[in-house]
Amino acid sequence: MGLRNEMIRCAQAAKGASRVAAELAAKQKNKILSKVAKEMLKQSQAIVRANQKDLAMARARRLTDAAMDRLTLTPDRIKHMAKAVLEVEKLSDPVGRELAAWKRPNGLRISKVSVPLGVILIIYESRPNVTSECASLCLKSGNAVILRGGKESFHSNLAIVRVYEKALRSCGIKASVVSLIQTSDRNAIDELLQLDELINLVIPRGGEALIRRVAENSRIPVVKHYKGICHVYIDREADLEMAKKIAYNAKCQRPGVCNAMETLLVHRDIAEKVLPDLGRIYRNAKCEVRGDALTRKYIPWASKVTEKDWATEYLDLILSIRVVKNMEEAIDHITKYGSAHTDAIVTRNRMAAETFVLKVDSSSVMVNASTRFSDGNEYGFGAEIGISTDKVHARGPMGLEGLMSYKYVVRGNGQVRT
Amino acid sequence: MGLRNEMIRCAQAAKGASRVAAELAAKQKNKILSKVAKEMLKQSQAIVRANQKDLAMARARRLTDAAMDRLTLTPDRIKHMAKAVLEVEKLSDPVGRELAAWKRPNGLRISKVSVPLGVILIIYESRPNVTSECASLCLKSGNAVILRGGKESFHSNLAIVRVYEKALRSCGIKASVVSLIQTSDRNAIDELLQLDELINLVIPRGGEALIRRVAENSRIPVVKHYKGICHVYIDREADLEMAKKIAYNAKCQRPGVCNAMETLLVHRDIAEKVLPDLGRIYRNAKCEVRGDALTRKYIPWASKVTEKDWATEYLDLILSIRVVKNMEEAIDHITKYGSAHTDAIVTRNRMAAETFVLKVDSSSVMVNASTRFSDGNEYGFGAEIGISTDKVHARGPMGLEGLMSYKYVVRGNGQVRT
Numbered sequence: 164m165g166l167r168n169e170m171i172r173c174a175q176a177a178k179g180a181s182r183v184a185a186e187l188a189a190k191q192k193n194k195i196l197s198k199v200a201k202e203m204l205k206q207s208q209a210i211v212r213a214n215q216k217d218l219a220m221a222r223a224r225r226l227t228d229a230a231m232d233r234l235t236l237t238p239d240r241i242k243h244m245a246k247a248v249l250e251v252e253k254l255s256d257p258v259g260r261e262l263a264a265w266k267r268p269n270g271l272r273i274s275k276v277s278v279p280l281g282v283i284l285i286i287y288e289s290r291p292n293v294t295s296e297c298a299s300l301c302l303k304s305g306n307a308v309i310l311r312g313g314k315e316s317f318h319s320n321l322a323i324v325r326v327y328e329k330a331l332r333s334c335g336i337k338a339s340v341v342s343l344i345q346t347s348d349r350n351a352i353d354e355l356l357q358l359d360e361l362i363n364l365v366i367p368r369g370g371e372a373l374i375r376r377v378a379e380n381s382r383i384p385v386v387k388h389y390k391g392i393c394h395v396y397i398d399r400e401a402d403l404e405m406a407k408k409i410a411y412n413a414k415c416q417r418p419g420v421c422n423a424m425e426t427l428l429v430h431r432d433i434a435e436k437v438l439p440d441l442g443r444i445y446r447n448a449k450c451e452v453r454g455d456a457l458t459r460k461y462i463p464w465a466s467k468v469t470e471k472d473w474a475t476e477y478l479d480l481i482l483s484i485r486v487v488k489n490m491e492e493a494i495d496h497i498t499k500y501g502s503a504h505t506d507a508i509v510t511r512n513r514m515a516a517e518t519f520v521l522k523v524d525s526s527s528v529m530v531n532a533s534t535r536f537s538d539g540n541e542y543g544f545g546a547e548i549g550i551s552t553d554k555v556h557a558r559g560p561m562g563l564e565g566l567m568s569y570k571y572v573v574r575g576n577g578q579v580r581t
Numbered sequence: 582m583g584l585r586n587e588m589i590r591c592a593q594a595a596k597g598a599s600r601v602a603a604e605l606a607a608k609q610k611n612k613i614l615s616k617v618a619k620e621m622l623k624q625s626q627a628i629v630r631a632n633q634k635d636l637a638m639a640r641a642r643r644l645t646d647a648a649m650d651r652l653t654l655t656p657d658r659i660k661h662m663a664k665a666v667l668e669v670e671k672l673s674d675p676v677g678r679e680l681a682a683w684k685r686p687n688g689l690r691i692s693k694v695s696v697p698l699g700v701i702l703i704i705y706e707s708r709p710n711v712t713s714e715c716a717s718l719c720l721k722s723g724n725a726v727i728l729r730g731g732k733e734s735f736h737s738n739l740a741i742v743r744v745y746e747k748a749l750r751s752c753g754i755k756a757s758v759v760s761l762i763q764t765s766d767r768n769a770i771d772e773l774l775q776l777d778e779l780i781n782l783v784i785p786r787g788g789e790a791l792i793r794r795v796a797e798n799s800r801i802p803v804v805k806h807y808k809g810i811c812h813v814y815i816d817r818e819a820d821l822e823m824a825k826k827i828a829y830n831a832k833c834q835r836p837g838v839c840n841a842m843e844t845l846l847v848h849r850d851i852a853e854k855v856l857p858d859l860g861r862i863y864r865n866a867k868c869e870v871r872g873d874a875l876t877r878k879y880i881p882w883a884s885k886v887t888e889k890d891w892a893t894e895y896l897d898l899i900l901s902i903r904v905v906k907n908m909e910e911a912i913d914h915i916t917k918y919g920s921a922h923t924d925a926i927v928t929r930n931r932m933a934a935e936t937f938v939l940k941v942d943s944s945s946v947m948v949n950a951s952t953r954f955s956d957g958n959e960y961g962f963g964a965e966i967g968i969s970t971d972k973v974h975a976r977g978p979m980g981l982e983g984l985m986s987y988k989y990v991v992r993g994n995g996q997v998r999t
Contacts, residue, residue, distance in 0.1 A: 182916075186939065259939075265961065271950055273960055278942070280972045359796075363972050378777075384802055384973040405995035412997035498600075520990050521604065524696070532689055532993030541998070542691055542989065543683060554698050554781050554986035555802040556974045568972035571960065572938050575950030577823035579830035580959070 166346065170354040173309065173342060174361035177282045180338035181307035185279045189256035191334065192303055196252040198330035199299065200245040206326055207241045213322035214291065221315050233290045236319055244295050244323075247546075251299040254545045257563040258305045272574045277567045279305035281363040284355055286311045286377055288369035291319035297366075298327050298341045300548050304566040309362065311344040311352060313369075321345070356381040364556075364566075366549045371476075386561065388526075388552035390476040391421030391504035393534040396493040396519070398510035399430040403437050405531060406509040410441055412533040413507065415448045419478050421550065422505050422537040426473060427484045428493040431457065434486045438462055441484075450480040457486035473500040490515055494522050501525060503552045505537035526552050526559035584764065588772040591727065591760060592779035595700045598756035599725035603697045607674035609752065610721055614670040616748035617717065618663040624744055625659045631740035632709065639733050651708045654737055662713050662741075665964075669717040672963045675981040676723040690992045695985045697723035699781040702773055704729045704795055706787035709737035715784075716745050716759045718966050722984040727780065729762040729770060731787075739763070774799040782974075782984075784967045789894075804979065806944075806970035808894040809839030809922040811952040814911040814937070816928035817848040821855050823949060824927040828859055830951040831925065833866045837896050839968065840923050840955040844891060845902045846911040849875065852904045856880055859902075868898040875904035891918040908933055912940050919943060921970045923955035944970050944977035 187195075203210070214236040221234055236244075257277055264274040283306050285297045294310055301308035312320040320343055327341040344351050356365065359382040367377040367387055374387050395413050397406040413424035429438060434457055442462035445452050452458070452465040453472050459465050465484070472483040473496070487493045490508075497506050507529035508519040516530045527537040537560060539547025544562025551557045557565035605613075621628070632654040639652055654662075675695055682692040701724050703715045712728055719726035730738040738761055745759040762769050774783065777800040785795040785805055792805050813831050815824045831842035847856060856879035863870050863880075870876070870883040871890050877883050883902070890901040891914070905911045908926075915924050925947035926937040934948045945955040955978060957965025962980025969975045975983035 182942070185942070267959070267961055271954060271959075278972075281942075379800070382797070384971075402995070408995060408997055416998055516992075524600070524603075524699075525988065527989040527991060530990070530992045531995055532991050533997045535998040536689060536991060536993075536996065537989075541685070541689075543685055553802075554696075558986050559989045568976050570943065571945045571955075571977045572948070573945060573950050573954060574934075574948045575954075577820070577826060577949055578954065579826055579951045580834055580953040 166348055166350055167354050169346065170351060171358065171361070173344065174282065174355065174358045176339040177307040177309050177342055178361045180340045181279065181281045183336060183338040184302065184307050184340045185258070185305045187305060189258075192256070192305070193252045195302065195330050195334050195336070196248050196299060198333055199327055200248040200252070202326045202330050203241060203245040203248065203295070203323070206322070207238050210236060210241055210319065210322045211238060213318040216318040217316050226315065230289060230315075234316055234319070236291055240292065244292050248295060248299045251303050251546055254303060254563060257303070257567050262569055269578050270576065271578055274572050275569050276572055278570050280566055280568050282307045282309065282361060283566060284309045284311065284362050284365045284383065286352060286365065286367045286369070286373065288313045288373060289315045291316040291323060293368060294320045294323045294343075296546070297548060298324070300546055300563060301566060302327075302340060304563045306566055307340050309342050309344065309355065311355070314347055317347075352377070353380050356383060359383045368549060384556065386549060386551040386553055386557055386565065388421065388502065388504055388550050390502050391423070392425045392474065392476050392500060392502040393422055393504055394426050394428055394497050394501060394506045395424050395534060396428040396490070396497070396506070396508045397430060397433065397437060398490060398508055398512060398515050399432045400512040400515065401433065401509040402511055403433065406437055407440055407444060409507065409509055409531070409533050411444050411448070413535055414445070414482050415450055415480065416533075416535055418480050421476075422534050423478070424534050425475065425477055425483065426500070427482060428496060429458070429484065429486050430490070430493075431486045431488055434458070434461060438484070445482060448480065450482055452482050452484060454484040455486060458484040476502070490519065494519065497523055497525070504550070505529065505534045507532060507534050526550070584766055584768055585772050587764065588769060589776065589779070591762065592700065592773065592776045594757040595725040595727050595760060596779045598758045599697065599699045601754060601756040602720065602725050602758045603676070603723045605723060607676075610674070610723070611670045613720065613748050613752050613754070614666050614717060616751055617745055618666040618670070620744045620748050621659060621663040621666065621713070621741070624740070625656050628654060628659055628737065628740045629656060631736040634736040635734050644733065648707060648733075652734055652737070654709055658710065662710050666713060666717045669721050669964055672721060672981060675721070675985050680987055687996050688994065689996055692990050693987050694990055696988050698984055698986050700725045700727065700779060701984060702727045702729065702780050702783045702801065704770060704783065704785045704787070704791065706731045706791060707733045709734040709741060711786060712738045712741045712761075714964070715966060716742070718964055718981060719984060720745075720758060722981045724984055725756075725758050727760050727762065727773065729773070732765055735765075770795070771798050774801060777801045786967060802974065804967060804969040804971055804975050804983065806839065806920065806922055806968050808920050809841070810843045810892065810894050810918060810920040811840055811922055812844050812846055812915050812919060812924045813842050813952060814846040814908070814915070814924070814926045815848060815851065815855060816908060816926055816930060816933050817850045818930040818933065819851065819927040820929055821851065824855055825858055825862060827925065827927055827949070827951050829862050829866065831953055832863070832900050833868055833898065834951075834953055836898050839894075840952050841896070842952050843893065843895055843901065844918070845900060846914060847876075847902065847904050848908070848911075849904045849906050852876075852879060856902070863900060866898065868900055870900050870902060872902040873904060876902040894920070908937065912937065915941055915943070922968070923947065923952045925950065925952050944968070
């Protein structure tokens with residue numbers, strides 16, 4: 164009961180703070196963010212020291228090199244983090260926008276106005292810069308945020324949250340607009356996920372296991388993507404040079420991210436023309452290829468692909484390739500094995516492109532572009548709080564807009580219903 | 582396990598059908614809806630006969646007169662239902678709208694295009710016309726719908742769904758775009774609510790108990806409002822004639838609905854001028870009044886209001902009244918006891934109105950208009966599938982737009998990420 168009460172108190176404080184945050188003028192929010200950036204640079208050494216505590220414990224726990232790297236904060240990375248806060252400051256204020264307005268025959272003027280969601284709970288894993296990213300975006304969008312980071316980055320996260328707290332206080336705001344869950348009790352998450360009357364949205368950021376655990380236990384709406392099994396389909400009428408460039412980029416430019424391609428689908432009529440070259444390209448990139456029988460005809464060193472491969476997010480230099488007899492088969496494959504994240508077609512045929520766009524039910528559909536563009540910054544949102552493969556609320560890369568709701572405002576001059 | 586499998590099969594069929602529905606052209610959907618309206622009139626007698634079976638059972642179960650009335654279908658009501666389908670036909674197609682479009686510096690053209698949500702589950706109580714309302718709106722918006730009506734209206738619902746099935750088949754569509762859960766097993770709902778990979782959205786329509794049960798057991802996102810505790814605040818600078826008209830209308834015009842006023846808040850500086858008249862008005866309307874001490878000073882026949890009253894949705898000719906010392910106190914009252922449904926201010930002071938609009942965190946905020954206007958039809962949506970007091974996905978009255986999601990379409994000419 165101690166933990167439950169502690170979490171309720173924390174969420175109640177955040178709910179109260181969300182009313183303060185919602186009413187902050189754009190100027191005030193920008194002033195706070197600018198103070199955050201300054202304070203972050205000023206406290207750079209303190210943050211590095213806090214981070215070193217985390218790194219020492221991580222070393223003792225024998226984290227992988229990749230995990231250690233994600234966890235590490237250097238003065239340079241802190242500079243970058245402060246710069247990112249200033250980028251958020253520059254974004255236009257998403258609160259109070261008139262999304263639509265119209266007048267009714269009875270004279271009522273109705274407008275749909277953007278308002279903050281309220282309290283956002285972010286549950287994330289080791290990268291401590293997520294702390295600042297999320298805090299700045301929630302603040303800019305007039306929301307209060309409750310942060311629950313991984314225990315590996317606890318001291319780093321706390322040092323970063325202290326920077327936000329100091330900036331808020333120096334602007335006269337005492338409310339818990341940005342708060343960090345400090346208990347190490349793993350049940351804290353489950354307690355928070357029950358508080359649907361206090362918290363408006365949960366965004367889990369991390370591996371599939373974390374996200375599933377959150378989604379399965381939450382009474383609060385969750386926006387999420389479990390994984391990114393992204394496809395590129397090379398159509399019969401593709402520009403083959405373009406196709407090779409895209410197929411290389413989508414897989415190899417940064418294989419460890421959710422918008423990297425995991426499966427390449429090739430129309431059988433051009434398989435002979437494109438697969439041998441692609442085989443060379445992937446071999447040079449040290450990318451393992453797992454293919455069906457026809458693929459292996461053109462890339463003899465490829466290993467046999469299994470049913471399981473089609474449904475696997477490798478997040479690595481591994482690619483599965485299937486030769487399909489037509490676009491329908493490609494779309495069926497994507498429907499069956501895809502994760503509705505991002506799928507691309509390479510084709511010069513406009514009708515094929517439009518059919519693909521219509522029939523592929525994914526949050527982002529690309530025509531003649533790499534799946535790697537599916538990203539809030541690449542879409543011009545200026546920031547990304549997450550990517551959703553759900554259909555409710557926000558879908559695809561989410562910027563500030565994903566943190567907004569709206570209200571209807573109806574202005575009359577005494578109208579009553581008859 | 583039998584029930585679970587049956588529900589999974591039903592949801593899988595709906596998911597398959599949702600792909601068919603999503604690709605239907607506006608013309609096809611309108612043709613189907615027009616056939617539905619025709620067929621409904623043609624089968625009017627059969628529907629009445631089915632309804633009589635329900636009525637006979639309801640009589641045996643001793644339903645209240647009000648419940649019997651809600652359940653009853655007459656040839657006239659069926660005509661009205663068919664007409665409502667034609668109204669939905671006339672609405673513009675919400676699918677495939679370009680919600681936004683922009684070009685990136687690298688030449689990528691990004692557009693945000695509306696797409697159907699997929700499969701909608703509607704859980705509702707006795708009124709059988711909800712069956713047709715929901716089926717027509719889901720069809721128009723390119724969604725598949727699973728309907729779970731109350732057992733009292735089972736035969737009526739089935740007869741109405743048969744009309745939709747026949748119209749769909751006659752247009753060559755065999756898929757389960759509109760389906761009705763036919764088992765009487767009450768656990769069917771709980772089984773369906775687990776199928777978050779097959780069903781995209783749940784809309785419970787009915788009493789608070791039903792809605793709470795759905796929200797508590799669902800792994801699928803739910804849009805809902807538990808209740809409507811709507812307030813009217815009469816400001817010190819209100820036009821008093823307007824205030825009385827609105828305060829009467831909001832309470833008495835139709836007290837049994839969610840957008841009727843339950844609590845009236847009156848600024849103390851004008852209480853003396855407005856409450857005695859309102860007392861007469863409510864007495865003439867046979868509306869019971871429960872007031873705080875100051876209210877009872879001006880309406881001596883009013884009974885004492887209790888803390889519980891402030892949080893009660895009467896849905897009846899009962900009103901609680903509180904005299905507040907200023908607008909802040911009114912807003913605090915609304916924040917504490919309101920249900921974020923609809924709240925109104927009556928004032929001539931523009932600044933007061935804008936402060937109220939900003940600070941009242943409800944899905945609809947009215948200025949100088951009756952709360953009764955909070956309604957999809959009154960907002961000009963042409964139809965209403967529900968009202969949401971949640972902040973995620975849809976908020977306030979929901980028309981076709983509330984049944985839509987979107988996808989990002991990115992068109993390039995070979996762009997890759999560097």
